[in-house]
Structure formats: structure tokens, C-alpha cells
Amino acid sequence: MIGLLGGGQLGRMMIQAAHALGERVVVLDPDAQGPAAQIADQVICSPYTDSDGLGQLSASAQVFTTEFENVPAESLRFLARHGRTMPDARSVAVAQDRIDEKQFIVSCGIDVAPHAVISRLDDFDDLEESLFPGILKSARLGYDGKGQHKVDTAAQARAAWQSMGSVACVLEKRLPLEREISVICARDQQGALAVFPVGENTHRHGILAVTRVPAAVSSAVAEQACQAARQIAQSLAYVGVLCVEFFVLSGGRLIVNEIAPRPHNSGHYTIEACETSQFEQQVRICSGRPLGDTGLKSCAIMLNVLGDAWFKSSASPVEPDWEAVRAQPDVYVHLYGKSDPRVGRKMAHVTCLGGSMDEALTRARIVADILGLDVGDGLA
Numbered sequence: 001m002i003g004l005l006g007g008g009q010l011g012r013m014m015i016q017a018a019h020a021l022g023e024r025v026v027v028l029d030p031d032a033q034g035p036a037a038q039i040a041d042q043v044i045c046s047p048y049t050d051s052d053g054l055g056q057l058s059a060s061a062q063v064f065t066t067e068f069e070n071v072p073a074e075s076l077r078f079l080a081r082h083g084r085t086m087p088d089a090r091s092v093a094v095a096q097d098r099i100d101e102k103q104f105i106v107s108c109g110i111d112v113a114p115h116a117v118i119s120r121l122d123d124f125d126d127l128e129e130s131l132f133p134g135i136l137k138s139a140r141l142g143y144d145g146k147g148q149h150k151v152d153t154a155a156q157a158r159a160a161w162q163s164m165g166s167v168a169c170v171l172e173k174r175l176p177l178e179r180e181i182s183v184i185c186a187r188d189q190q191g192a193l194a195v196f197p198v199g200e201n202t203h204r205h206g207i208l209a210v211t212r213v214p215a216a217v218s219s220a221v222a223e224q225a226c227q228a229a230r231q232i233a234q235s236l237a238y239v240g241v242l243c244v245e246f247f248v249l250s251g252g253r254l255i256v257n258e259i260a261p262r263p264h265n266s267g268h269y270t271i272e273a274c275e276t277s278q279f280e281q282q283v284r285i286c287s288g289r290p291l292g293d294t295g296l297k298s299c300a301i302m303l304n305v306l307g308d309a310w311f312k313s314s315a316s317p318v319e320p321d322w323e324a325v326r327a328q329p330d331v332y333v334h335l336y337g338k339s340d341p342r343v344g345r346k347m348a349h350v351t352c353l354g355g356s357m358d359e360a361l362t363r364a365r366i367v368a369d370i371l372g373l374d375v376g377d378g379l380a
């Protein structure tokens with residue numbers, strides 16, 4: 001049995017992959033009706049830090065993994081006394097703290113955005129002018145653009161910091177992004193590494209909206225991104241599925257934005273478009289199987305569907321026309337089983353395949369139209 005900390009859609013899709021391989025999964029989550037709990041083989045309904053719940057989990061499974069960003073590293077340390085955790089607490093802790101994360105990436109010889117660490121009021125006194133306009137990001141617990149403020153001056157940054165409760169932050173220079181890409185890699189218990197094709201991401205209001213694969217970058221940039229991801233995974237002695245998000249600046253210069261110690265929203269396309277999905281890879285690693293082939297079978301576009309799609313025509317939620325979406329060829333709908341749609345909440349995703357990028361784009365535009373999605377220039 002695989003023990004899973006966290007019960008969201010990433011966990012749900014991991015369990016689907018586990019079942020296809022004949023593996024069983026026990027989920028620990030405070031929500032007994034969450035996306036993963038609905039299909040788990042066993043559910044332990046408990047806070048992530050509860051010692052009774054963790055005790056039950058450790059008795060039910062031999063290997064432990066996680067599916068959400070902010071799983072307490074302490075809980076992984078507890079589980080590590082009873083079995084192997086994939087990833088380990090240290091990797092998760094590094095990814096959870098933007099200050100440690102940036103320091104670690106720099107220590108790998110890889111560039112990050114120019115930034116300053118803010119931990120006390122004095123830190124605003126000698127800020128470099130070149131960091132503005134910037135973004136103040138809380139060091140911990142941010143996701144989907146939450147815990148971030150755009151700031152143009154040191155005075156604005158100070159006010160924003162105080163409004164955030166004076167928690168530890170990084171002030172990052174706002175960079176002119178040519179595009180955003182991500183690389184998902186998988187490293188197994190023996191240290192073998194497999195890297196998925198590079199995806200290109202479009203965000204709307206800090207939330208991923210579209211991933212298209214392959215990314216429209218040169219093979220040199222793609223290779224450099226894959227090499228950076230491999231190096232980060234190796235330096236962490238990482239075991240599991242890891243996502244590295246990059247900014248591409250003019251001239252193809254690469255900056256690592258952040259890492260996620262788990263399967264990632266920008267890797268959902270792998271379910272239909274790759275020989276092996278990111279979720280199957282995670283299960284393969286947990287169950288001691290060799291890594292699968294990460295080869296791309298066709299061009300792919302993944303569209304995130306937020307709760308917004310339920311509120312196109314009225315203030316009370318109306319189910320989107322999924323049958324119209326499913327009627328399109330080579331289009332795959334994944335509903336996460338969340339009962340209350342809310343604006344900004346990830347409810348589902350749709351993957352559109354094509355023999356060419358143009359074919360995938362044509363399908364994706366039809367789907368985005370049916371669902372009324374805000375994709376920005378993600379399908380341009």
C-alpha cells in the first residue's frame with residue numbers, strides 16, 4: 001500500500017494511475033470527501049499534523065508520498081521513521097520556503113530572479129533600486145499567486161509587507177518574461193532520471209491557464225532547461241516527481257522561478273500525450289518499478305477549468321456543457337469530483353491532442369469557447 005499525504009486532484013490522478021498498475025493507496029486528508037479520498041482504497045480523515053492520523057497512516061503503508069505543496073515537512077519526518085518517504089522531508093522543506101529554495105538553486109549554479117530577503121523592517125533600508133518594479137512574495141505558504149503583491153517603490157513594499165503580517169518574504173525584481181516553461185522530471189530510488197518534454201505555460205491572475213507541449217523554444221533552450229531540472233533533482237538526491245518552473249527572458253536566458261516537489265498542474269498533459277504519465281511515474285517510483293518512457297506521442301494543449309466556468313450565465317452555478325466538449329475528437333475531460341464550484345477554484349482540466357500544434361490549437365480554441373475560458377494569449 002502507498003500512503004499519500006493530501007487529498008486533492010493530484011492525489012486523485014495518482015490513485016487512478018496506481019489502480020491501473022494494480023497498486024493500492026491509503027489517503028490521509030482532513031476532508032473525507034475530497035477528490036482523492038473519493039477513490040482511495042482507504043481514507044484516514046485527519047489533520048496532516050495529527051499524531052494519531054499519522055500513526056494510522058504509518059501502520060497501513062510501507063512507502064509514503066505527497067501531492068500538495070504545503071504538507072508539513074515534520075509529518076514527512078515522522079513517516080520516515082516507519083518507511084521511505086518519496087520525496088524526503090528535506091526536499092519538501094526546500095521547496096516550501098522561497099528563501100531556502102532560491103539559495104539552493106543558486107548553489108546549483110543556476111540563475112534565479114534578482115531578489116532580496118525581507119525578514120525585518122530594517123531590510124527595507126538598503127534595498128537596491130534595481131529591484132523595482134518588483135513583486136513581494138511571502139516566503140512560505142503561497143500558491144496560485146496568493147501571498148504576492150506587485151510593488152513599485154520601497155515605501156509600497158514596506159506597506160505591503162506590513163499588510164501581510166510582517167512574515168518572511170522575498171522581494172523579487174519583476175522580469176520581462178518572453179515565456180514561461182516547466183520541466184517535470186522523475187528520479188527513482190536508484191537515481192535513474194527521466195525528463196518529460198518541456199511545456200509552455202500561460203497564467204491568468206497568477207493561476208495556470210494553459211500548457212502547450214512542445215514549448216516553442218529552441219532545442220538549445222529546451223536542453224538547458226532539462227539539464228537544470230536534472231541537476232536540481234540530483235543535488236537534492238530527490239526521489240519522486242519534481243517540477244521546475246522557469247522564466248525565459250530575451251535571448252533565451254533561463255531563470256528558475258520555483259520548484260514543486262510533486263506532480264504538477266503543468267504536467268497533466270502527460271496522461272494522454274506521453275507514453276507514461278507523471279502520475280504513473282510517481283507510482284512506479286513508490287512501488288520500486290523502473291521508470292517509464294517519457295516520450296511525447298502527439299502535440300498537446302492542457303486547459304485548466306476553474307469554477308468560473310460554472311458562473312457564465314447566472315449567479316448560481318450551472319454545469320458546463322461537458323458533452324459538447326467530449327464530442328470533439330482527441331479531447332479528454334478530467335473532472336476532479338469537487339462538489340462546490342467557486343470562482344478561481346481548480347475544478348477540472350481538458351487535454352486536447354493533435355498531430356500538429358495547429359491541430360491541437362484548433363481543438364483547444366473550440367473547447368475554450370464552449371467553456372468560456374479566459375486563456376489570455378495562451379492559444380494565440
Ligand code: ADP
Nearest residue numbers: 113142143144145146172173174175203206257
Ligand atoms: P506561485 O507559487 O503562486 O505559483 P510564482 O512565484 O510562480 O507563484 O508566481 C506566479 C506567476 O506570477 C508566475 O508564473 C509568473 O507568471 C508571475 N511572476 C512571478 N514572479 C515574477 C517575476 N519576478 N517577474 C515577472 N513575473 C513573475
Ligand code: MG
Nearest residue numbers: 144245257258
Ligand atoms: Mg508558480
